Amino acid sequence: MRRLPVFFVLDCSESMVGDSLQKMEDGLQAIVRALRTDPHALETVYISVIAFAGVAKTIAPLVELVSFYPPKLPLGGGTSLGVALETLMAELDSSVVKTTPDRKGDWKPIVYLFTDGRPTDNPNTAIDRWNAKYAKKATLIAVGLGQSVDFETLGRLTENAMMFEDSQEGDFKKFINWVTASVVAQSKSVGESDAQSLANIDASLMRIFKNPPSKQADEACITLVGRCQKTRKPYLMKYDRAIQNVATQDFKLQVSRFEIAGCYPLEEDYFIWSDPRAMDLKVNSEDLIGTPGCPHCGNYTAFAACGCGKLMCINGPEEAFCPWCKKLVSFSFSGNDGGFDVGRGRG
Numbered sequence: 001m002r003r004l005p006v007f008f009v010l011d012c013s014e015s016m017v018g019d020s021l022q023k024m025e026d027g028l029q030a031i032v033r034a035l036r037t038d039p040h041a042l043e044t045v046y047i048s049v050i051a052f053a054g055v056a057k058t059i060a061p062l063v064e065l066v067s068f069y070p071p072k073l074p075l076g077g078g079t080s081l082g083v084a085l086e087t088l089m090a091e092l093d094s095s096v097v098k099t100t101p102d103r104k105g106d107w108k109p110i111v112y113l114f115t116d117g118r119p120t121d122n123p124n125t126a127i128d129r130w131n132a133k134y135a136k137k138a139t140l141i142a143v144g145l146g147q148s149v150d151f152e153t154l155g156r157l158t159e160n161a162m163m164f165e166d167s168q169e170g171d172f173k174k175f176i177n178w179v180t181a182s183v184v185a186q187s188k189s190v191g192e193s194d195a196q197s198l199a200n201i202d203a204s205l206m207r208i209f210k211n212p213p214s215k216q217a218d219e220a221c222i223t224l225v226g227r228c229q230k231t232r233k234p235y236l237m238k239y240d241r242a243i244q245n246v247a248t249q250d251f252k253l254q255v256s257r258f259e260i261a262g263c264y265p266l267e268e269d270y271f272i273w274s275d276p277r278a279m280d281l282k283v284n285s286e287d288l289i290g291t292p293g294c295p296h297c298g299n300y301t302a303f304a305a306c307g308c309g310k311l312m313c314i315n316g317p318e319e320a321f322c323p324w325c326k327k328l329v330s331f332s333f334s335g336n337d338g339g340f341d342v343g344r345g346r347g
């Protein structure tokens, strides 16, 4: 039996923290559950999952549908698309059976690439290599999740570059159904010819970019990493962009600031999945609205900056050991409310 290899290349950068990552995990499970009910898919489909953030790794090697167990997705800092593509190409080389004169190999693999941001590495070499050596040998469907996606880059990778925006209740479920339907359609068409067809796209849900916009939308969120002073465990604060209208008697002005969306406990493996350079950027705390509590110990604020430049939790004016540099720091309330710069993520 010839196999139809399906690769999911999933963006697990920090902007996916919380709901989005959970949705992607649930979505993958839903796709697998639905595919198992289809006899064509059950016979031919093999699935593999590659996750990428600051680094990229195969977290589920190519396995038949029946034996596939959806992996827990990691979270890390950075969106290293170039590294993800290199990992994918290596995986295609090693896992896909090629056709030789005396053996029928696998069907043309399908790759679903999901990303919600712009690359933080330089993916150009990988994109060129993809187009020169792999583009004809695999069907790549690149799905941008939301507005912050670099569609110009996705458009250079594949003509199947599309955007999904989760604007209404139930949209994500429809989207998952579409992915499932497109795998099923391809598993049926492989028996008939080498041409593969994608399932019809629900235009209310997805937009295909024939000419991807070259201008990107502004970043939709800012993320910051801190550590709990009591447990030393890391957490991630996420701020979403909010447009404010500032009006005085004389003029009107639109200011965009970032409002707290949530503070999430992180696993220590967050740092393994992060690109160390991802912490280079700075943001001024004055642009951020709202300070969350610590998700580990319940301390009043997770937004206290040590002199070492890292963030930690505190419960008010106090002396505490910084969980990063281990020094004793004393925090007092300062009269002036001047902002300070803190390192921010790039995912």
Ligand SMILES: [Zn+2]
Residues within 6 Å of the ligand: 227, 228, 229, 230, 231, 294, 295, 296, 297, 298, 299, 313
């Ligand atoms: Zn804490």
Ligand SMILES: [Zn+2]
Residues within 6 Å of the ligand: 306, 307, 308, 309, 310, 322, 323, 324, 325, 326, 327
């Ligand atoms: Zn410190």
